[in-house]
Amino acid sequence: MIRLAKYMKPYLWPALFSVFFIFLQSLANLYLPTLMADIVDTGVVQGDMPYIFKMGGYMLLVTLAAGVLTILANYLASKAAAGFGRDLRNNMFAHVERFSLQEFDQVGTSSLITRTTNDIAQIEQVYMMILKMMTMAPLMCIGGIIMAVSQDAPLSLVLVVALPLLIISISILAKKGLPYFKAIQKKMDRLNLVLREELTGIRVIRSFNRAKHEMHRFDEANRDITRTSIRINQIMSAAMPLMMLIMNLAMVAIVWFGGLRIGGGAMQVGDLMAFIQYAMQIMFSILMGAMMFIMIPRAQISANRVNEVLTIEPVIQDSECAESTLSTQNEGVTFQNVSFSYPGAEKPALSHLSFTAKRGETTAIIGGTGAGKSTILNLIPRYFDVTCGSVRVNGIDVKDVPLEELRRRIGYVPQKSVLFTGTVAENIRYGNTQATDEEVRTAARIAQADAFIQEMDHGYDSIIAQGGKNVSGGQKQRLAIARALVRKADIYLLDDSFSALDYRTDARLRAELAQMTHSVAVILVAQRVSTILHADKIIVLDEGKIAGMGTHDELMRSCAVYQEIVASQLSKEELA
Known part of the structure; x- marks a missing residue:
């Protein structure tokens, strides 16, 4: 994918502004739990209604600002990623137009169609995810840890146990799913090949009463890709329950030990509520990172397939000494x-x-x-x-x-x-x-x-x-x-x-x-x-x-x- 990053150069400024707005949005999201803790500990506990309204107004302003920043960041990220996809498709089409018949036979028409459409769409989607999550996930994770420790350092030991379990679980699932991501692109080529042959040869198929045979061929290719997709979904579907289990157990532990610390006078209720929110932000940032690292290998496979085409040099091209030397007199x-x-x-x-x-x-x-x-x-x-x-x-x-x-x-x-x-x-x-x-x-x-x-x-x-x-x-x-x-x-x-x-x-x-x-x-x-x-x-x-x-x-x-x-x-x- 790094080799394809050059197609992002025309969209460098939208991408940078998108990252900047996401940075500001993340800071706003990290500030909200602290405001909420102040409202509970100062306003609610002491019954200070003016303070509650004042801090509630601040929370609304911060939330509104975060919403505006999210819209701007998503718009710019989408613009950069969509422009990247468009330019890459145009470049690939122009490159394929230079191919001789030998290169077309080498790659295959159906595979070229899949690589120009499906594969580039996969890369485009991941680039948009990178722009949106590459900044947010680390910032929310690191910022959340800092803010959680600042609320209550001893309680942060719960996260020391939960976070490695979460990361190990995600890594195992990603490792199991990667081979299937590689396989599904080839199976998509096969499905496109069968479909293209059947659509272009429909008259021959009908004239020889081979419709059932072709339906069987398509069904086999379709079932093959379906089996792989189901297997991928089975692996991925296990991810969410497993991660939610770890997260919920972590929440139970935080509430349990937090309640004990409140009872002992070591922390306040607002601090516990803020700690829970920071813990959720940390874990969801890890989930975002996990989704990104699951999608990146799949996009990397697509990027390799696209690069295979872009690196093919046509065997037939203008020689260095080629000149417009044909005379108008046709001999x-x-x-x-x-x-x-x-x-x-x-x-x-x-x-x-x-x-x-x-x-x-x-x-x-x-x-x-x-x-x-x-x-x-x-x-x-x-x-x-x-x-x-x-x-x-x-x-x-x-x-x-x-x-x-x-x-x-x-x-x-x-x-x-x-x-x-x-x-x-x-x-x-x-x-x-x-x-x-x-x-x-x-x-x-x-x-x-x-x-x-x-x-x-x-x-x-x-x-x-x-x-x-x-x-x-x-x-x-x-x-x-x-x-x-x-x-x-x-x-x-x-x-x-x-x-x-x-x-x-x-x-x-x-x-x-x-x-x-x-x-x-x-x-x-x-x-x-x-x-x-x-x-x-x-x-x-x-x-x-x-x-x-x-x-x-x-x-x-x-x-x-x-x-x-x-x-x-x-x-x-x-x-x-």
Whole structure:
């Protein structure tokens, strides 16, 4: 948690004033029992009503002041802690945004969500407790002991026995609970993972009638975290009765021995009442400290999990010599003897690939499942870095170009179309926030999306539901293509972006696309041969290696792998 304290720096003054007000509030609370003792010993015993009213007025003023100070201290502590949590979440989100796909796979999406929300909330809560209790608990404890001894030193021997018992009991319970605090955060990750999979895969679950199986999975994860939570609560629930027992026994002892000392004339009734209040303040300050020291280890676990994420350095980042050196003249994309292996993979996904996707040409990539088609596209915007060889854009190695500059030149349509909550226009404009309404409509028209958009209730102002649940797969793909086209990029990467389109829409879209992209490089991954028949260059992949390269006619004469793919999809009449 100390490493995260730097996020408290902007809130140093609210935190310091909060501590100062708590200090004054504690002094006021320590003064009240003394005033009460004076009222009893002087006013009540001697029947001096004016003195009672006078000292009672002082007590009301001190109580009012303590109340105002408490409100101010709590407000400032909450402001500092909430600001800390907000800044830490923002920083963590910005840091995660820099992650490559490798880091996302390393930590896990569900775990990142838990760490950004639940874990930071735990730390924020503890920081607020520290601001409020770190000053109050020691001051009330030490001040209470001093004031109690000043009231009656011999009677303070009761506290010498009670306080160590209280501290030992709290320490034992905290030690037993700590391992469960560590475990519950991991179980929360597991629960989030199962829940996320079930919510995102609900259609698959229903189509295969696996609802009961998924309910069982969720129930297991839920029961697991419930068992741990119950165990924690069992340990913590034993704390309060045990501590109250010790405190009440201490009170009985104080009243018993205090009564004997009053009977012997060694102390007055008011002094005993004040001593009891100071004893209660001391014990409650220990309870506050105990709560703090129970919560701090739990928050420390959360802080470690947050620090794990913040200390991860993305493997893909701008090199020290990276400059905005990409020329406006798009010469294309060149792969020079590129090989790539995923972390932990037994064999490379790509081996010794060399080709050039030229400006003004459409380069298509086809091959079997797992051949490495999408991997090629992922290497161009540096979602992954090559294991050996180089990927060059306009003759410059992509590693020597700032990521922002590189990706600004690329219009990317992923294999799985992703839409965001918002209007249709906002989703298309996501590719270019400065795009005019006319440019948005032009991109939609080329992507064959304008027609179905116009049929929606509010046209381009129609709302897209979370994850694009209110549009079909083909409509998602067309909106994703429009989003890439409105970017007016130098390179377009289309990862199997026509798979959900019918042949007629596919043909119209490719014809429109060819007119718009005649001066840029287009790299197209496809499963359907019909989509790539007229590509300027077709690259055939087989197990991560180039099995053939050329036009359709050339490959039909020279590449057996391509011939097999074509024969499995097209009839002789279609080929003719």
